[in-house]
Amino acid sequence: MKKRIPLNYITAAVLCVIVIVLVIVLAMQFGLANEKEPIYPGPGVTDMKMLSTWFPALAGTNGDTEVYILDSGVEGASMLVLGGTHPNEPSGFISAIMLIESCQPSSGTLFVIPRANNSAFTCTDPQEAAPMRFTIDTNNGTRWFRFGSRATNPTDQWPDSEVYVHASSGQQLSGSETRNLNRAYPGRADGNFTEKVAYGITQMIQSEDITITVDLHEASPEYTTVNAIVAHERALDLATLALWMVEDDMKISVEASPKNLHGLSHRELGDYTDTLALLMETANASQGRLHGRIDSALVTSGVDKFYARAYGYGSLNVDYPETGISISERCARHITCLKEFCEVYDGDKGLISLGEMPSYDEIIRNGIGHYLSDPQ
């Protein structure tokens, strides 16, 4: 007598096939997260190296990242710009790309790392429903950019401990900070993934004797440190002089780096290297707790009726108009201050100048896309 295949075997087999198809589709979708947006080096770029040049252990890992070098050919001071420490704070990343594509320093050397935490560009923050990409219109086309996470991708570093202990100070922070690059400085050669990336950047600063380091960030409009320059005590004079130069254009404050808050670039890079360590914050609605739907338009325009209403209630630390705070305005803040840090630096390492750069008003008027290369 012929034995019949039980019905539950047939349904289970059919479901297994459906599962395999679903997994393939989802894995392909996931693969898109590893796709990098193109960056088109401009005429000022003289060399491009990987961070593993300074810390070979990073080679072949998701922590290795591009370092663009813009050497003016005129001896002078040097500046390192860190974009993408937190890839959900896009104005720092876009400002760094703008420098790579359109800056031509006239003295000194500019180093730019657009994706400081390269791994964090390959994921988004859980439960935020954030877009994987956003777009910016250039003069002749639209370019896409990754919107990433505040923290290293958990596929590169996992699990998080309950309590994150900062290695060199012993400071205890929430376990969620374990994968935060800006809590990992100065880093450790034998530390976790994020600490190794931080160590690579610290090694580079020491080896290249970088004069000024600026870490570009954004903060939610309700956060206390926003539209601000945070400076290590050795960089306070530089930050204050730059503030005097830009305060006609924008409202901005200078804050001293807290000595008891460890792991941050403006604290540890200043303590462990000779660089003048600075960090900048602009107001980004897509990062806050009050925004409505988060999409590419919110990331770039900053228009959000809930933030405008919160501003009306006096609940924010920045002026938040109904027209939003656009990514052009946020990048204009970063670029203008970077330019002034260079202009006012008067140390013993010579001069550094970013050359001809658009003014704050020009960037806002023309849009940041005007200063990015067209898609190729």
Next chain:
Amino acid sequence: MLMYIYLAITAFILVLVVVNMFRKKNNIFYQIDAALVMVTLILRLILVK
């Protein structure tokens, strides 16, 4: 090292889910439940998600 322990646990649970899905008789909803769990477990196992 912790990651490999985690992956081993995930693989073990996945095997149990598949075995139980085939054994369960006359309960299609249980099998659909199991299939949905399998999707997330397989994605975890191949470090997607």
